[in-house]
Amino acid sequence: MGFCMADTKIMDAKGISRSLERMAHEILETNQGAADLAIIGVRTRGAYLAERLVKMIKRIEKIAPPVGAVDITMYRDDVQIRLEQPIIQNTDIEFSIDDKNVILVDDVLYTGRTVRAALNEIADYGRPRCIQLAVLIDRGHRELPIRADYVGIQLQTFHGENVIVKLKEKDGEDSVILQQMNGGKKK
Amino acid sequence: MNLKSPHLLQLEGVPAEDINLILDTAVTLKEILDRPIKKVPTLRHITVLNLFFEPSTRTKISFELAEKRLSADSVSFAKATSAVVKGETLLDTIWNIEAMKIDMIVIRHSVSGTPHFVARNCDSNVINAGDGTHEHPSQGLLDMFTMREKYGKIKDLRVVIVGDVKHSRVARSNIWGLKTLGTSVAVCGPSTLLPFEVEQMGIDVYTKIEEALEGADVVNVLRLQKERQSAGLLPSLREYSNNFCITKERLKYLNKNYTVMHPGPMNRGTEISSEVADGPDSVILPQVTNGVAVRMAVLYLLSGGVGKIE
Numbered sequence: 001m002g003f004c005m006a007d008t009k010i011m012d013a014k015g016i017s018r019s020l021e022r023m024a025h026e027i028l029e030t031n032q033g034a035a036d037l038a039i040i041g042v043r044t045r046g047a048y049l050a051e052r053l054v055k056m057i058k059r060i061e062k063i064a065p066p067v068g069a070v071d072i073t074m075y076r077d078d079v080q081i082r083l084e085q086p087i088i089q090n091t092d093i094e095f096s097i098d099d100k101n102v103i104l105v106d107d108v109l110y111t112g113r114t115v116r117a118a119l120n121e122i123a124d125y126g127r128p129r130c131i132q133l134a135v136l137i138d139r140g141h142r143e144l145p146i147r148a149d150y151v152g153i154q155l156q157t158f159h160g161e162n163v164i165v166k167l168k169e170k171d172g173e174d175s176v177i178l179q180q181m182n183g184g185k186k187k
Numbered sequence: 188m189n190l191k192s193p194h195l196l197q198l199e200g201v202p203a204e205d206i207n208l209i210l211d212t213a214v215t216l217k218e219i220l221d222r223p224i225k226k227v228p229t230l231r232h233i234t235v236l237n238l239f240f241e242p243s244t245r246t247k248i249s250f251e252l253a254e255k256r257l258s259a260d261s262v263s264f265a266k267a268t269s270a271v272v273k274g275e276t277l278l279d280t281i282w283n284i285e286a287m288k289i290d291m292i293v294i295r296h297s298v299s300g301t302p303h304f305v306a307r308n309c310d311s312n313v314i315n316a317g318d319g320t321h322e323h324p325s326q327g328l329l330d331m332f333t334m335r336e337k338y339g340k341i342k343d344l345r346v347v348i349v350g351d352v353k354h355s356r357v358a359r360s361n362i363w364g365l366k367t368l369g370t371s372v373a374v375c376g377p378s379t380l381l382p383f384e385v386e387q388m389g390i391d392v393y394t395k396i397e398e399a400l401e402g403a404d405v406v407n408v409l410r411l412q413k414e415r416q417s418a419g420l421l422p423s424l425r426e427y428s429n430n431f432c433i434t435k436e437r438l439k440y441l442n443k444n445y446t447v448m449h450p451g452p453m454n455r456g457t458e459i460s461s462e463v464a465d466g467p468d469s470v471i472l473p474q475v476t477n478g479v480a481v482r483m484a485v486l487y488l489l490s491g492g493v494g495k496i497e
Contacts, residue, residue: 071215074227074257084189085491088215124224 006180008042010155010163013174016136020049023134024056026150031101034058037065038100039168042072042118044088046106048169049136053105068093075117097126103150105163109135112146137176139163189210189491194306194313197322198364209331209484214489216337216434217480219256223360229484230259233490236284237263239316240271240301244317245451245475246326253482255378262289281309291489296317305360312489320354327360329481331368333474334405339448341365345442347373347399350409350458353380353420357450358409362388376409376431379420385421396431400440407448408433408459434460438468446470 003054011019024075030038034057041050047069058064071089104118115133122131134150155178162179166172190205198206201476219227236252239247244342247263264284266272271280278408291312299319306313317323334341348367352358352374366389373391374381375398385392393399400406404408411427421427438445447459449470455461464471 074219074229079232079490085488087188088212088487090215120228124222124226126223139405152323 008178010178011176012110016174020052023150024053027103034061034063034065036101038097038153039065039103040068042106043069045165045167048167050105066095070121072117075121093125093140097128100128102128102131104131105134108137108163109148110139112142114144118151137163195324196302198324198327198360203367205344209328212484213332213480216483228258230490232255232290233259235259235261235291236289238292240266240296249478250457250482252480259325263389277470278308285309289348319358321356322360323356324360325482326357327364329478330361331364332477333470342369345371345403346405348407349375351411352376352410353382355409355416373399391459393406397440404442405446409483411458428457433463435462
Protein backbone atom coordinates (compact mmCIF):
# COMPACT_ATOMS: atom_id res chain seq x y z
CA MET A 1 0.00 0.00 0.00
CA GLY A 2 1.31 3.43 -0.80
CA PHE A 3 -0.01 6.82 -1.62
CA CYS A 4 0.33 7.88 -5.16
CA MET A 5 0.77 11.57 -5.64
CA ALA A 6 -0.45 13.27 -8.77
CA ASP A 7 0.08 16.90 -9.66
CA THR A 8 -2.77 18.82 -11.20
CA LYS A 9 -2.23 22.33 -12.44
CA ILE A 10 -5.11 24.43 -11.14
CA MET A 11 -4.04 27.87 -12.37
CA ASP A 12 -1.45 29.31 -14.70
CA ALA A 13 -0.07 32.85 -14.91
CA LYS A 14 -3.09 34.08 -16.89
CA GLY A 15 -5.53 32.48 -14.47
CA ILE A 16 -3.85 34.01 -11.44
CA SER A 17 -3.78 37.42 -13.04
CA ARG A 18 -7.47 37.24 -14.06
CA SER A 19 -8.51 36.23 -10.56
CA LEU A 20 -6.48 39.00 -8.95
CA GLU A 21 -7.88 41.53 -11.40
CA ARG A 22 -11.44 40.52 -10.51
CA MET A 23 -10.61 40.64 -6.80
CA ALA A 24 -9.16 44.15 -7.22
CA HIS A 25 -12.43 45.27 -8.81
CA GLU A 26 -14.48 43.62 -6.08
CA ILE A 27 -12.38 45.29 -3.37
CA LEU A 28 -12.94 48.69 -4.99
CA GLU A 29 -16.65 48.02 -5.42
CA THR A 30 -17.17 46.99 -1.78
CA ASN A 31 -15.09 49.84 -0.39
CA GLN A 32 -16.33 52.47 -2.89
CA GLY A 33 -12.92 53.35 -4.20
CA ALA A 34 -9.38 53.17 -2.93
CA ALA A 35 -9.29 56.24 -0.68
CA ASP A 36 -9.46 54.50 2.71
CA LEU A 37 -7.77 51.24 1.74
CA ALA A 38 -4.59 49.74 3.14
CA ILE A 39 -3.37 46.40 1.77
CA ILE A 40 -1.41 44.05 4.02
CA GLY A 41 -0.02 40.75 2.80
CA VAL A 42 0.94 37.74 4.91
CA ARG A 43 4.56 36.76 4.33
CA THR A 44 5.85 35.21 2.21
CA ARG A 45 3.58 34.87 -0.82
CA GLY A 46 0.65 36.91 0.47
CA ALA A 47 2.99 39.90 0.56
CA TYR A 48 3.73 39.56 -3.18
CA LEU A 49 0.02 39.18 -3.98
CA ALA A 50 -0.68 42.34 -1.92
CA GLU A 51 1.82 44.28 -4.02
CA ARG A 52 0.22 43.00 -7.22
CA LEU A 53 -3.25 44.01 -6.01
CA VAL A 54 -1.98 47.50 -5.20
CA LYS A 55 -0.57 47.86 -8.74
CA MET A 56 -3.92 46.81 -10.22
CA ILE A 57 -5.86 49.16 -7.93
CA LYS A 58 -3.55 52.00 -8.91
CA ARG A 59 -4.14 51.31 -12.59
CA ILE A 60 -7.91 51.27 -12.14
CA GLU A 61 -8.37 54.13 -9.64
CA LYS A 62 -5.15 56.19 -10.06
CA ILE A 63 -4.64 55.92 -6.30
CA ALA A 64 -2.10 53.54 -4.78
CA PRO A 65 -3.17 52.48 -1.30
CA PRO A 66 -0.36 51.91 1.22
CA VAL A 67 0.97 48.36 1.23
CA GLY A 68 2.53 46.43 4.10
CA ALA A 69 3.45 42.90 5.11
CA VAL A 70 3.07 40.88 8.29
CA ASP A 71 5.18 37.97 9.45
CA ILE A 72 2.98 35.97 11.78
CA THR A 73 5.72 33.83 13.34
CA MET A 74 5.58 35.56 16.71
CA TYR A 75 1.80 35.12 16.87
CA ARG A 76 1.52 31.44 15.99
CA ASP A 77 -0.47 29.16 18.27
CA ASP A 78 1.81 26.14 17.93
CA VAL A 79 4.76 27.71 19.72
CA GLN A 80 4.54 25.30 22.68
CA ILE A 81 4.34 22.14 20.60
CA ARG A 82 6.91 22.70 17.90
CA LEU A 83 10.48 21.57 18.26
CA GLU A 84 12.30 24.02 16.10
CA GLN A 85 12.01 27.80 16.15
CA PRO A 86 11.09 29.22 12.76
CA ILE A 87 13.18 32.03 11.30
CA ILE A 88 11.42 35.32 11.85
CA GLN A 89 10.95 37.73 8.95
CA ASN A 90 10.17 41.42 9.15
CA THR A 91 6.73 42.83 9.72
CA ASP A 92 6.57 45.98 7.70
CA ILE A 93 3.64 48.33 8.30
CA GLU A 94 5.00 51.84 7.92
CA PHE A 95 1.69 53.70 7.91
CA SER A 96 -1.13 54.22 10.37
CA ILE A 97 -3.89 51.66 9.98
CA ASP A 98 -6.27 53.58 12.26
CA ASP A 99 -9.67 54.00 10.56
CA LYS A 100 -8.43 52.31 7.38
CA ASN A 101 -10.23 49.54 5.53
CA VAL A 102 -7.50 46.95 5.75
CA ILE A 103 -7.42 44.21 3.12
CA LEU A 104 -5.48 41.24 4.47
CA VAL A 105 -4.06 39.15 1.62
CA ASP A 106 -2.80 35.56 1.65
CA ASP A 107 -2.23 32.93 -0.99
CA VAL A 108 -4.07 29.93 0.52
CA LEU A 109 -6.84 29.88 3.15
CA TYR A 110 -6.87 26.50 4.90
CA THR A 111 -7.36 26.04 8.67
CA GLY A 112 -7.65 29.79 9.30
CA ARG A 113 -4.94 29.74 11.95
CA THR A 114 -2.58 31.95 9.96
CA VAL A 115 -5.34 34.51 9.48
CA ARG A 116 -6.14 34.42 13.21
CA ALA A 117 -2.48 35.16 13.97
CA ALA A 118 -2.36 37.96 11.38
CA LEU A 119 -5.53 39.56 12.82
CA ASN A 120 -3.98 39.63 16.28
CA GLU A 121 -0.78 41.14 14.95
CA ILE A 122 -2.60 43.84 12.98
CA ALA A 123 -4.59 44.73 16.11
CA ASP A 124 -1.27 45.56 17.81
CA TYR A 125 -0.59 48.21 15.16
CA GLY A 126 -3.81 50.18 15.54
CA ARG A 127 -7.57 50.09 15.14
CA PRO A 128 -8.68 49.80 11.53
CA ARG A 129 -12.29 50.58 10.60
CA CYS A 130 -12.55 47.04 9.28
CA ILE A 131 -10.39 44.15 8.10
CA GLN A 132 -11.40 42.18 5.02
CA LEU A 133 -9.73 39.01 3.81
CA ALA A 134 -8.61 38.30 0.25
CA VAL A 135 -7.15 34.92 -0.72
CA LEU A 136 -6.12 33.42 -4.03
CA ILE A 137 -7.18 29.88 -3.06
CA ASP A 138 -9.77 28.78 -0.49
CA ARG A 139 -9.16 25.07 0.05
CA GLY A 140 -11.64 24.48 2.90
CA HIS A 141 -11.11 22.56 6.16
CA ARG A 142 -11.46 25.56 8.47
CA GLU A 143 -10.66 25.03 12.15
CA LEU A 144 -11.71 28.53 13.20
CA PRO A 145 -14.74 30.71 12.39
CA ILE A 146 -13.00 32.63 9.61
CA ARG A 147 -14.09 33.25 6.02
CA ALA A 148 -12.70 35.19 3.09
CA ASP A 149 -14.38 38.26 1.59
CA TYR A 150 -12.61 37.94 -1.77
CA VAL A 151 -11.66 34.56 -3.22
CA GLY A 152 -9.70 33.74 -6.38
CA ILE A 153 -10.95 30.17 -6.60
CA GLN A 154 -12.59 27.68 -4.27
CA LEU A 155 -10.80 24.34 -4.36
CA GLN A 156 -12.12 21.02 -3.10
CA THR A 157 -9.25 19.28 -1.34
CA PHE A 158 -8.48 16.41 0.98
CA HIS A 159 -6.60 16.81 4.20
CA GLY A 160 -3.05 15.77 3.45
CA GLU A 161 -3.06 17.12 -0.06
CA ASN A 162 -0.83 20.05 -0.84
CA VAL A 163 -1.76 23.23 -2.61
CA ILE A 164 1.41 24.76 -4.00
CA VAL A 165 1.33 28.38 -5.07
CA LYS A 166 4.29 29.60 -7.07
CA LEU A 167 4.82 33.28 -7.75
CA LYS A 168 7.28 34.90 -10.14
CA GLU A 169 8.75 37.16 -7.44
CA LYS A 170 9.80 34.19 -5.33
CA ASP A 171 9.62 31.03 -7.44
CA GLY A 172 10.31 32.29 -10.95
CA GLU A 173 6.87 31.35 -12.33
CA ASP A 174 3.16 31.86 -11.67
CA SER A 175 1.17 28.68 -11.05
CA VAL A 176 -1.09 26.86 -8.61
CA ILE A 177 -0.62 23.09 -8.33
CA LEU A 178 -2.73 20.60 -6.39
CA GLN A 179 -0.75 17.58 -5.22
CA GLN A 180 -3.44 14.92 -4.90
CA MET A 181 -3.20 11.83 -2.82
CA ASN A 182 -5.26 8.66 -2.62
CA GLY A 183 -7.13 8.24 0.67
CA GLY A 184 -8.19 10.97 3.03
CA LYS A 185 -11.63 12.42 3.53
CA LYS A 186 -13.20 14.90 1.18
CA LYS A 187 -14.93 17.81 2.81
CA MET B 188 16.41 26.80 13.46
CA ASN B 189 17.64 26.11 16.96
CA LEU B 190 20.85 26.93 18.75
CA LYS B 191 23.26 24.07 19.36
CA SER B 192 23.08 24.48 23.13
CA PRO B 193 20.02 24.77 25.40
CA HIS B 194 21.94 27.37 27.43
CA LEU B 195 23.85 30.58 26.72
CA LEU B 196 26.75 30.32 29.15
CA GLN B 197 29.61 31.86 27.16
CA LEU B 198 30.59 32.87 23.65
CA GLU B 199 33.79 30.82 23.67
CA GLY B 200 33.06 27.80 21.52
CA VAL B 201 29.75 29.06 20.13
CA PRO B 202 29.87 28.49 16.36
CA ALA B 203 29.59 31.41 13.94
CA GLU B 204 26.26 30.15 12.57
CA ASP B 205 24.70 30.34 16.03
CA ILE B 206 26.06 33.85 16.63
CA ASN B 207 24.73 34.94 13.26
CA LEU B 208 21.35 33.31 13.93
CA ILE B 209 21.02 35.30 17.16
CA LEU B 210 22.09 38.55 15.48
CA ASP B 211 19.77 38.00 12.49
CA THR B 212 16.84 37.20 14.76
CA ALA B 213 17.56 40.32 16.81
CA VAL B 214 17.34 42.52 13.68
CA THR B 215 13.76 41.40 13.18
CA LEU B 216 12.80 41.58 16.83
CA LYS B 217 14.17 45.11 17.18
CA GLU B 218 11.27 46.32 15.03
CA ILE B 219 8.81 45.30 17.77
CA LEU B 220 10.36 47.96 20.04
CA ASP B 221 9.11 50.69 17.67
CA ARG B 222 5.53 49.46 17.49
CA PRO B 223 2.67 51.25 19.24
CA ILE B 224 2.12 48.07 21.26
CA LYS B 225 5.64 46.86 22.03
CA LYS B 226 4.68 43.30 22.76
CA VAL B 227 4.14 40.00 20.97
CA PRO B 228 2.51 36.92 22.50
CA THR B 229 5.26 34.46 21.56
CA LEU B 230 6.58 33.34 24.95
CA ARG B 231 3.31 33.32 26.90
CA HIS B 232 4.11 29.76 27.98
CA ILE B 233 7.52 30.62 29.45
CA THR B 234 8.40 31.79 32.97
CA VAL B 235 11.82 33.33 33.49
CA LEU B 236 13.68 33.77 36.77
CA ASN B 237 16.12 36.69 36.89
CA LEU B 238 18.65 35.77 39.52
CA PHE B 239 21.00 38.68 40.21
CA PHE B 240 23.57 38.09 42.92
CA GLU B 241 25.46 41.24 41.88
CA PRO B 242 24.17 44.78 41.34
CA SER B 243 22.96 45.59 37.84
CA THR B 244 20.97 48.36 36.19
CA ARG B 245 21.19 47.84 32.46
CA THR B 246 21.44 44.08 32.16
CA LYS B 247 18.67 43.34 34.67
CA ILE B 248 16.22 45.84 33.22
CA SER B 249 17.19 44.83 29.70
CA PHE B 250 16.44 41.15 30.37
CA GLU B 251 13.21 42.02 32.20
CA LEU B 252 12.03 44.19 29.31
CA ALA B 253 13.02 41.56 26.75
CA GLU B 254 10.96 39.00 28.67
CA LYS B 255 7.97 41.35 28.87
CA ARG B 256 8.15 42.29 25.17
CA LEU B 257 7.81 38.59 24.35
CA SER B 258 5.00 38.09 26.92
CA ALA B 259 7.01 35.75 29.14
CA ASP B 260 6.21 35.84 32.84
CA SER B 261 9.20 36.92 34.84
CA VAL B 262 10.20 37.01 38.47
CA SER B 263 13.24 38.83 39.74
CA PHE B 264 15.42 38.05 42.66
CA ALA B 265 17.70 40.37 44.59
CA LYS B 266 20.23 38.83 46.91
CA ALA B 267 19.85 41.40 49.69
CA THR B 268 16.13 40.73 50.21
CA SER B 269 16.27 36.94 49.82
CA ALA B 270 16.78 33.97 52.12
CA VAL B 271 20.39 33.80 50.84
CA VAL B 272 21.21 36.23 53.65
CA LYS B 273 19.89 33.58 56.07
CA GLY B 274 22.40 31.14 54.65
CA GLU B 275 20.41 29.27 52.00
CA THR B 276 22.77 27.81 49.41
CA LEU B 277 22.71 28.65 45.72
CA LEU B 278 21.38 25.28 44.63
CA ASP B 279 18.74 25.16 47.35
CA THR B 280 17.61 28.61 46.27
CA ILE B 281 17.38 27.53 42.64
CA TRP B 282 15.74 24.16 43.32
CA ASN B 283 13.10 25.85 45.47
CA ILE B 284 12.26 28.44 42.86
CA GLU B 285 12.35 25.77 40.14
CA ALA B 286 9.78 23.80 42.18
CA MET B 287 7.41 26.70 41.51
CA LYS B 288 7.62 25.83 37.79
CA ILE B 289 9.96 28.11 35.92
CA ASP B 290 11.48 27.47 32.50
CA MET B 291 14.53 29.72 32.21
CA ILE B 292 17.08 31.24 34.55
CA VAL B 293 19.00 34.43 33.85
CA ILE B 294 21.85 34.52 36.32
CA ARG B 295 24.55 36.98 37.36
CA HIS B 296 27.05 35.96 39.99
CA SER B 297 30.40 37.22 41.24
CA VAL B 298 31.97 33.75 40.96
CA SER B 299 33.14 32.71 37.49
CA GLY B 300 31.50 29.49 36.30
CA THR B 301 28.37 29.79 38.45
CA PRO B 302 25.97 29.67 35.46
CA HIS B 303 27.71 26.51 34.20
CA PHE B 304 27.33 24.93 37.63
CA VAL B 305 23.66 25.89 37.77
CA ALA B 306 23.03 24.57 34.24
CA ARG B 307 24.46 21.18 35.23
CA ASN B 308 22.22 20.99 38.29
CA CYS B 309 18.79 22.14 37.11
CA ASP B 310 16.26 21.55 34.34
CA SER B 311 15.90 25.13 33.13
CA ASN B 312 17.58 26.90 30.23
CA VAL B 313 20.33 29.02 31.78
CA ILE B 314 21.50 32.37 30.44
CA ASN B 315 24.69 33.87 31.83
CA ALA B 316 24.16 37.56 32.60
CA GLY B 317 27.75 37.96 33.79
CA ASP B 318 29.84 35.55 35.88
CA GLY B 319 32.78 36.94 37.81
CA THR B 320 35.61 37.84 35.47
CA HIS B 321 34.68 35.13 32.96
CA GLU B 322 32.05 36.10 30.39
CA HIS B 323 29.01 38.28 29.73
CA PRO B 324 27.77 36.71 26.50
CA SER B 325 24.65 38.81 25.92
CA GLN B 326 26.79 41.96 26.20
CA GLY B 327 29.25 40.54 23.68
CA LEU B 328 26.37 39.77 21.33
CA LEU B 329 24.82 43.22 21.65
CA ASP B 330 28.20 44.84 21.00
CA MET B 331 28.58 42.75 17.84
CA PHE B 332 25.00 43.56 16.86
CA THR B 333 25.72 47.29 17.25
CA MET B 334 28.87 47.04 15.12
CA ARG B 335 27.04 45.06 12.45
CA GLU B 336 24.18 47.54 12.44
CA LYS B 337 26.58 50.39 11.70
CA TYR B 338 29.03 48.72 9.30
CA GLY B 339 26.87 46.07 7.65
CA LYS B 340 29.35 43.29 8.33
CA ILE B 341 31.95 43.03 11.03
CA LYS B 342 34.38 40.60 9.50
CA ASP B 343 36.70 43.23 8.07
CA LEU B 344 36.68 45.54 11.07
CA ARG B 345 39.50 46.25 13.46
CA VAL B 346 38.20 46.39 17.04
CA VAL B 347 40.31 47.55 19.96
CA ILE B 348 39.20 46.92 23.52
CA VAL B 349 40.71 49.38 25.99
CA GLY B 350 41.05 49.23 29.75
CA ASP B 351 40.71 46.76 32.57
CA VAL B 352 40.78 43.58 30.47
CA LYS B 353 41.86 41.46 33.42
CA HIS B 354 38.61 41.89 35.34
CA SER B 355 36.36 42.29 32.32
CA ARG B 356 33.87 39.63 31.36
CA VAL B 357 32.68 42.01 28.64
CA ALA B 358 36.14 41.92 27.07
CA ARG B 359 36.29 38.12 27.07
CA SER B 360 32.86 37.70 25.48
CA ASN B 361 33.71 40.31 22.86
CA ILE B 362 37.05 38.70 22.07
CA TRP B 363 35.64 35.18 21.66
CA GLY B 364 32.62 36.29 19.65
CA LEU B 365 34.51 38.62 17.35
CA LYS B 366 37.28 36.09 16.76
CA THR B 367 34.71 33.47 15.78
CA LEU B 368 33.31 35.87 13.19
CA GLY B 369 36.79 36.57 11.86
CA THR B 370 37.17 40.12 13.14
CA SER B 371 40.60 41.53 13.93
CA VAL B 372 40.76 42.22 17.68
CA ALA B 373 43.28 44.04 19.86
CA VAL B 374 43.37 44.88 23.55
CA CYS B 375 45.12 47.74 25.26
CA GLY B 376 45.69 48.61 28.90
CA PRO B 377 48.33 48.82 31.62
CA SER B 378 50.20 45.52 31.74
CA THR B 379 48.95 44.89 35.28
CA LEU B 380 45.38 44.85 33.91
CA LEU B 381 46.09 42.53 30.98
CA PRO B 382 45.69 38.86 31.90
CA PHE B 383 48.24 36.27 30.73
CA GLU B 384 45.71 34.46 28.62
CA VAL B 385 45.27 37.31 26.10
CA GLU B 386 48.50 36.30 24.41
CA GLN B 387 47.10 32.83 23.82
CA MET B 388 43.78 34.15 22.54
CA GLY B 389 45.42 35.09 19.26
CA ILE B 390 44.86 38.83 19.49
CA ASP B 391 47.13 41.87 19.41
CA VAL B 392 48.16 43.29 22.77
CA TYR B 393 49.23 46.92 23.33
CA THR B 394 50.21 48.95 26.34
CA LYS B 395 50.41 52.28 24.47
CA ILE B 396 47.01 53.70 23.61
CA GLU B 397 48.14 55.61 20.50
CA GLU B 398 49.56 52.44 18.93
CA ALA B 399 46.43 50.47 19.74
CA LEU B 400 44.04 53.02 18.25
CA GLU B 401 46.05 53.42 15.04
CA GLY B 402 43.96 52.09 12.18
CA ALA B 403 41.11 50.74 14.32
CA ASP B 404 37.43 51.16 13.40
CA VAL B 405 35.84 50.48 16.76
CA VAL B 406 37.11 51.34 20.21
CA ASN B 407 35.26 49.51 22.96
CA VAL B 408 36.07 51.23 26.23
CA LEU B 409 35.85 49.09 29.35
CA ARG B 410 34.79 50.34 32.75
CA LEU B 411 37.66 50.64 35.19
CA GLN B 412 36.39 48.36 37.94
CA LYS B 413 37.24 50.50 40.94
CA GLU B 414 35.80 47.90 43.32
CA ARG B 415 38.40 45.42 42.08
CA GLN B 416 41.47 47.70 42.29
CA SER B 417 42.46 47.04 45.90
CA ALA B 418 45.38 44.80 44.91
CA GLY B 419 47.58 47.73 43.94
CA LEU B 420 47.45 47.07 40.22
CA LEU B 421 47.31 50.79 39.48
CA PRO B 422 49.38 53.60 41.02
CA SER B 423 46.42 55.97 40.82
CA LEU B 424 43.23 56.60 38.87
CA ARG B 425 44.74 59.83 37.59
CA GLU B 426 47.70 58.01 36.13
CA TYR B 427 45.39 55.52 34.46
CA SER B 428 43.35 58.34 33.07
CA ASN B 429 46.42 60.19 31.74
CA ASN B 430 47.60 57.11 29.89
CA PHE B 431 44.39 55.42 28.73
CA CYS B 432 41.38 57.73 28.94
CA ILE B 433 39.68 57.95 25.54
CA THR B 434 39.67 61.67 24.85
CA LYS B 435 38.81 63.64 21.77
CA GLU B 436 42.53 64.14 20.95
CA ARG B 437 43.16 60.39 20.96
CA LEU B 438 40.32 59.69 18.53
CA LYS B 439 42.44 61.09 15.67
CA TYR B 440 44.39 57.82 15.52
CA LEU B 441 41.27 55.86 14.57
CA ASN B 442 40.02 55.22 11.05
CA LYS B 443 37.71 57.84 9.57
CA ASN B 444 34.35 56.17 10.12
CA TYR B 445 35.09 55.20 13.70
CA THR B 446 32.74 54.19 16.52
CA VAL B 447 33.08 54.55 20.28
CA MET B 448 31.42 51.96 22.49
CA HIS B 449 31.14 51.43 26.25
CA PRO B 450 29.19 48.69 28.02
CA GLY B 451 28.34 50.97 30.97
CA PRO B 452 28.30 52.05 33.69
CA MET B 453 30.77 54.77 32.72
CA ASN B 454 33.33 56.47 34.94
CA ARG B 455 33.29 59.77 33.10
CA GLY B 456 36.73 61.34 33.13
CA THR B 457 38.48 58.11 34.12
CA GLU B 458 38.28 55.76 31.11
CA ILE B 459 36.30 58.00 28.75
CA SER B 460 35.84 61.74 28.55
CA SER B 461 32.33 63.16 28.57
CA GLU B 462 33.02 64.87 25.28
CA VAL B 463 33.65 61.49 23.63
CA ALA B 464 30.90 59.60 25.49
CA ASP B 465 28.29 62.14 24.41
CA GLY B 466 29.86 62.79 21.01
CA PRO B 467 28.39 62.08 17.57
CA ASP B 468 30.33 58.85 17.08
CA SER B 469 29.38 57.30 20.38
CA VAL B 470 26.85 54.46 20.14
CA ILE B 471 26.61 53.94 23.88
CA LEU B 472 22.85 54.50 24.08
CA PRO B 473 22.07 52.55 20.87
CA GLN B 474 24.01 49.69 22.50
CA VAL B 475 21.49 49.74 25.34
CA THR B 476 18.52 49.71 22.95
CA ASN B 477 20.06 46.87 20.96
CA GLY B 478 20.59 44.94 24.18
CA VAL B 479 16.85 44.43 24.54
CA ALA B 480 16.52 43.13 20.97
CA VAL B 481 19.49 40.78 21.32
CA ARG B 482 18.19 39.38 24.63
CA MET B 483 14.76 38.88 23.04
CA ALA B 484 16.47 36.87 20.31
CA VAL B 485 18.31 34.72 22.86
CA LEU B 486 15.13 34.05 24.86
CA TYR B 487 13.18 33.23 21.70
CA LEU B 488 15.78 30.87 20.29
CA LEU B 489 16.41 29.07 23.60
CA SER B 490 12.68 28.58 24.11
CA GLY B 491 12.58 26.31 21.09
CA GLY B 492 12.91 22.58 21.50
CA VAL B 493 15.92 21.75 23.63
CA GLY B 494 18.39 19.51 21.88
CA LYS B 495 19.28 18.93 18.31
CA ILE B 496 16.96 18.10 15.49
CA GLU B 497 18.58 16.23 12.69
